[in-house]
Amino acid sequence: MKKKPNKNTDIIVHNDSRRDFLKQSTLLTGIALTPEIAVKAAENQWDEKLAEAIEKIPLKLEINGIQKTLSIEPRVTLLDLLREQLHLTGTKKGCDYGQCGACTVHVNGTRVLSCLTLAVMHDGEKITTIEGLANGDELHPMQAAFMKHDGFQCGYCTPGQIMSAVACIREGHANSETEIREYMSGNICRCGAYPNIVNAITEVNKGGKNI
């Protein structure tokens, strides 16, 4: 098959970020603007700004102890907010479907799959990510135990495992290896460091510290 000629060397058809947003009649009714104003707005490229104002929702979150005042699209997941907008990339994306646990964070102290929840649903809530678990330079006991027991290989599932592990103990679900395995089964480790993770959790649980 011969390659078709390049139709389009200036490929970026949509080079201007203008979206003709206001020219669409369905939206016009929604925002009750007259067509003339809308066209004028579009011509003056106000639509981008206006759209942003409409599309985005104000949101206050406390992330790792720091108050954040944000304005985000409602479709943004907590995971993508953390990783892509706040650059807290310690929280991992392993599936985006709530099946792997890599994205586990704490919301008001409870473990939550951040890929499976929209950020705007957490207005006013406290989010803790792996970056906020240590006390300054001093590792959280679970982080230290993961290092000691080598509870990881590639490290990609690790933040999720650790956040889940802490919650697992707090929930009182770490009383035996079998129970730990059951309550940690939402966190997949493809490298297969499972026994070491279980050993780390067992040790921290036995340590009896308030974590």
Added chain:
Amino acid sequence: MNKLFFDKVIGDPLNRVDGRMKVTGAAKYSAEYQLPNLVHAVVVPSTITKGRIKSVDSKAALRSPGVLAVISHENAIKVPGNADNEHPTEPPTGGQPLRAFYNNKVYFNGQPIAIVIADTLERAQYAAGLVKFEYDQDKHVTDFELNKGKGVLPEKAKKDPKSSLADYDRGVVDAYKTAAVTVEAEYIHPTEVHNPMELQAITAYWETDDKLTVYDKVQGTKPTQQAFAKEWNLPVQNVKVISEFVGGAFGNGLHNWPHETAAIIAAKMVKRPVKLMLRREHMFYMVGYRPYTWQQIGMGASADGKITGISHIAIGQTSTYEEFTESTVQQTKMMYASPNVSTRYRILPLDVSTPIWMRGPGEATGAFALECAMDELAFALNMDPIQFRLANYTDEDPEKKLPWSTKYLKECLEVGAEKIGWSKRSMKPGGLRAGEWLVGYGMGVGTFGAHRGAAAVRGRLLANGTIIFQSAVTDIGPGTGTAMVQIASEHIGIAPDKITFQLGNSDFPQAPNQGGSATVATVGSAVVATCNAIKEKLLTMAPTAEKRFANAKMEEILFDNGQMSLLKSPSIKVSYTNILKKNSLTEIDIIQDAKPDDESNKYSKYSFSVHFVQVHVHPTTGQVKVNKVVTCADAGKIVNKKTAGNQLIGGVTGGIGMALMEDAIIDHRFGRYITKDFADYHVPVHADVPQIEVYFVDKPDYIVDPMGTKGLGEIAIIGVAPAVANAVFNATGKRIRQLPITPDKLI
């Protein structure tokens, strides 16, 4: 060798040097670099399996907010290296690799046929769903079972009859048929997907029109640099590949894939850094898999348990545009002392994407058939499977007719049998119970070549007594940096906490892909060579700082704890920092390479493992629980027992997945995977994996490399699945020859 430090550092279960970064979230993977003006990409997969794209309608996508471009074969810039570059995506062995947006052809379902670029991830994702395609659809062929008669000899074997892929005959073909006791069986290994936890990701950035930087999830920064330099007709040094942390790969980073080129094309066209992370479903068809493989084994033995013949046929799946091959029949050629062995290896091209080596490539698939057949024959002989293997043990390689460099498989068998409690095993299937559960014991042997390649390492001994090493090698999880620090510590005589090992950057000295269990042997040897070169240098400069070293020879000196001392009079000593100071140097900077010598070719070099498994099988539900695993490895000297043990545990876990759950299924009506995430494609989770006991022979093999190591990553999984299958037979009397062993096959 410096015995003092040897005991202290090599073999010491040192915590991982990058562990802190991994447990605090500071480790950066390929999609986690913040570049100014970064934009987001989403690939669009084809929804047909074979045919041509008639038209691409990107109007709606382009109108969607924030969208910068929709790129497909219709408007993609030409990749300059495509024309004269037959194999930009080695290593598969032949054919034309798939080129991103090269033309309108569709070769498999899910082929990346467009890429959408937008200012935010959400906008790119949304717009990707708006791109519409019209196709001319051709009839596709994806059903392996219906077509397995059409398997062909790989090109490489056609060209070179000595190739390891060619037909192999030792003694008489099919001699097993006339043996006193024979077994013949077919084994099916389904398609398995690597599915590392990190989704394949690339951040591509053109600094100038001819300077490319990629943060890319790959297993080799240098091979990737070469591939993209070729592809874009650039001087090699103009391409920079960074892969500091790799979130697992298990082989799928051994090949550069079209999505990587797609992101690079996009970055060039939108003139901004582009970040692309595949989605989980893409991991099933865009970045390789372990191919569906059909095997047949015939094996015969004399009544006293001596194998007289083995015939092994394997047919593995490949794509229509690339020949993918692996060493499926290798273990059969060299593991047992049979005078007559024949192997045939064929590949079957289908309208699917190209496979890629997955941990224990080929060998793991082959060992499933071979080690199950061994169990079947032992049963037919009424022999204990361990005794049967010992009766056919080889003290030299029967294929190459060479002595083993080292082989401690007997020790592995002994230790493993004792630790699992083999003596409790019932010879009769179904003879043991624990409550309502049937209990069974099984074992399987694994082997993999103890490979070593060529590499170079840079070492910079600084005035403050610390030392920094650099290598382009990646670390996909085994703990390469940690092992290298330990090797360096022993050989340069500096404490581990004063050593930094930097990796995952193509600017650093040459290292091959991390693969084939060869990294420690390959890069570790270069670390040793660099340490030796630095020591030579220190020795020549030492007299400036301490005259009494003037006539000293290398073997008379102890390098330890940051200083040199004379072995005979240890009070005569001088620190490295002092040597640098007295020579008015701020550092010693040396790049040294290392490669295996010819002498090692006089030996056959393999690592060995034995996996012992105890399963519980529920007679009513068919549920199989792996209750206990004992794995013993002959992998030479172990550099770090903690990380090495973890690697074994991980391999066994992969083997449990292979045995009991992993199965990527295509709906052949559409040629499309119906398993596309972790809900459909099951991998082992915490609840599936018991404590796994690992043991190392821990005896050095200095023929393979100066540290005495042999590879470990592959033998960790090779032989696990047959051990589970054999244990299931021992528990139930049911021989399941088609993986995975799901409950429906047992009830």
